[in-house]
Amino acid sequence: MKKTPTFQFIKSNQKNERSGQTMIFIIMILVCLTIVVMLNFDVHKIIRTKTVTQNAGDAAALMAARWQGITLNLEGELNIMHALAMVNDDNDTIDAISNIQARLSYVGPMIAFMAAQQAAKNNGIYVNDDFTARIHEHADKVRYVYPTEPDNNGNPLFPEPWPNAWSEYADMLDTVADNGIAAAPDNQHLYADYTSGHPLLDIGFYEAVAGRNWCWFVHNYPNYNVARTDPPTTLLEGYKSYPPTWWPPLPFIPNRQYINSETFGLGINKLTTTFDSFATSYNAAGSSDSHINTSSSISNQVSTWYGYSSAAWSKWDSMDVHGSQNFPVVGTVRPQYNYTGADAVIRIIADITRITPGAGDSEVPQQITWTAAAKPFGMLNEADRPNAFQIILPAFKDVRLIPISASSTPSGGAFNIPWRIHIENHLTKYLAEGPNGLNPDCWYCSQLSAAKGKWEDPLFRQTGANWLAIPENKNLCYTQSGPGGPGGGTRVAH
Ligand SMILES: [Zn+2]
Secondary structure (H helix, E strand, C coil): CCCCHHHHHHHHHHHHHHHHHHHHHHHHHHHHHHHHHHHHHHHHHHHHHHHHHHHHHHHHHHHHHHHHHHHHHHHHHHHHHHHHHHHCCCHHHHHHHHHHHHHHHHHHHHHHHHHHHHHHHHCCCCCCHHHHHHHHHHHHHHHHCCCCCECCCCCECCCCCCCCHHHHHHHHHHHHHHCCCCCEECCCCCCCCCCCCCHHHCHHHHHHHHCCCHHHHHHHCCCHHHHCCCCCCCHHHHCCCCCCCCCCCCCCCCCCCCCCCCCCCCCEEEEEEEHHHHHHHHHHCCCCCCCCCCCHHHHCCEEEEEEECCCCCCCCHHHCCCCCCCCCCCCCCCHHHCCCCCCEEEEEEEEEEECCCCCCCCCEEEEEEEEEEEEEEECCCCCCCCCCCCECCCCEEEEEEECHHHCCCCCCCCCCHHHHHHHHHHHHHHHHHHHHHCCCCCHHHHHHCCCCCCCCCHHHHHHHHHHHHCHHHHHHHHHCCHHHHHHCCCCCCC
């Protein structure tokens, strides 16, 4: 049978079409494969970086906590030497020991800080220039601002624990920073920090505004303006837009005695009392191998000892399953571990660059942040916590990782640099000038602005108030808060 030319024409055209389709199909497969290969590369890179970051963070936190334990043990040994010197009436030695103890409570944590850097670097983390610059900046502040800052009465706001202490402390900070900071101390408690008590100092406030989390206001500031002239209501309903400034002024920085380092501080205190007050309880506990000489010749003499600050060393409530935070653990903390106190929290940031095409540039730099917390543990004897008798004695033998939420890290983390810049540099101007004083480049400032859907916009707050005015909505704040309880979720890491 002879094929008609028309038919042949049609057939050959179909053939071309098919091979064209095959080409498109092959190209599609190639594109898909390329993306899969790139994605695979990225995933591996991310996982690797994440593992490296976690290992380095954990190692740095454990190392810092180990040095905290070593320092506490040294303070304890010095207390024992102090007791022995008292037996011999050797006042010069007692003075020398006290001087060493005062310096040790700064030098020890600084060694912890330095050792943490080494641990992070040994685990493959590079120096972070922002961290390094921040520590150098702070060293300058310690050196030049701390010695001269007056309090309201013209007395020094930051009295030195020993002559020239701030200069020596600044030198130590500079030495650590000169080698480069890879692991930032995330539970720094800087002397110039506001202690608490103001919504603008609460990082949760900014997050609530950004995420329109109206329940946050019910849980955290239900009657915030009760002390003011308006009837009691939530901060959301009570707030009045600028001008004038509605916010109360920021709290004062308290004037106190400085004994502990800002970084990895040990939470210790000077106790001026008789040795008897410790020894009585120590002997009552039935310790047979006590190496403290409780000779009556020293028992009634008043002297200054290094002990545990009761504010820092208390019950570990944040780990309490029945406590206010409803910590999600099974069982209760064993009594011999049930104490807060010295701990070390580390923040590590590693940069990774993706090669998979994203929404913007082909090379998208991203950051992986890892925080880890660790704590020295120990026992005085089989059953007693290290802080059972107030006075520091050598007791720390172990170090463990602990949950971040059970650590002493402040809200938002001490080394969240944009947050620190906001509270240190922007808030005063905002309180004085209202939204005009805000910094346009700051995320926290932008939450406070008068732009549509932000805090100073009355309509934004009205939206929230209207939502909360409906009882079913308000009930959601309580029924959907989950295991975290009233805070709307516990901050639990790993
Ligand atoms: Zn700001």
